[in-house]
Amino acid sequence: MHNKAERLKKVTAVRKADIAPELAHRVPPGQTVTERFPILHEGEVPRYDLGSWTLRVFGEVDREQTFSFDDLLALPQTKIVCDIHCVTRWSKLDTEWEGVKFADLLPLLGAKTDAKYVMIHADEDYDTNVPLADLLREDVILAHRFDGEPLTDKHGWPMRLLVPHLYFWKSAKWIRGIEFMKEDRPGFWERNGFHNDADPFEEQRFSSEENSMPEDEWMKKEFD
Numbered sequence: 001m002h003n004k005a006e007r008l009k010k011v012t013a014v015r016k017a018d019i020a021p022e023l024a025h026r027v028p029p030g031q032t033v034t035e036r037f038p039i040l041h042e043g044e045v046p047r048y049d050l051g052s053w054t055l056r057v058f059g060e061v062d063r064e065q066t067f068s069f070d071d072l073l074a075l076p077q078t079k080i081v082c083d084i085h086c087v088t089r090w091s092k093l094d095t096e097w098e099g100v101k102f103a104d105l106l107p108l109l110g111a112k113t114d115a116k117y118v119m120i121h122a123d124e125d126y127d128t129n130v131p132l133a134d135l136l137r138e139d140v141i142l143a144h145r146f147d148g149e150p151l152t153d154k155h156g157w158p159m160r161l162l163v164p165h166l167y168f169w170k171s172a173k174w175i176r177g178i179e180f181m182k183e184d185r186p187g188f189w190e191r192n193g194f195h196n197d198a199d200p201f202e203e204q205r206f207s208s209e210e211n212s213m214p215e216d217e218w219m220k221k222e223f224d
């Protein structure tokens, strides 16, 4: 790891303007870098018995299917190192994850050719929409490990989606379903004022200009 990256890690919150030039291009506008891992979600942290946890695949597919945790572990596993960016203005660089690449899973799912959109369903009553093309990027995985360890409950154990190139609300924790759709449909935050596309480098935070995000919102939340 570079010295500057090492130094950066000692600081809790670094504004983009204060970040080393060789890292600055990785930090989207309006974001602050943290070495910590904020915990954000609606509702309670769900608890599971791994043996009865399932991931249901439905909608525009040839036939509905259900995957167990072991089914997913039996598939090729992919490690990803990526930066993550939350709409509440924190970014975290060089995060390490492991799981099943969405592109590796897709051939098993029997999605119909006109299913261009996906709704990811998660507990508790969370959902988020992502175009299939975005899910097919090389670094999109269904993650079950973070930083060399199984996911913690609060970060989405046993399985979460990881879509590094979009704001982190698209990276649903506690995923339970993948629904293929012909037409796009907004998920939870997308129905509640957030941008449908969520590209952090384009600052696609909100669906309306009237919304805003205070700079220190995330610092009031829980962290690892």
Ligand SMILES: Nc1nc2c(c(=O)[nH]1)N[C@H]1C(S)=C(S)[C@@H](COP(=O)(O)O)O[C@H]1N2
Binding pocket: 037, 038, 039, 040, 041, 042, 043, 086, 087, 122, 123, 124, 126, 154, 155, 156, 168, 169, 170, 171, 172, 173, 174, 175
């Ligand atoms: N099931 C579920 N997944 C969720 C959320 C949620 O409320 N429920 N919140 C999203 C939001 S807004 C963010 S920023 C990230 C936070 O993930 P973290 O707690 O691991 O940092 O989870 C996303 N995934």
Ligand SMILES: [Mo]
Binding pocket: 040, 086, 087, 088, 168, 169
């Ligand atoms: Mo978020």
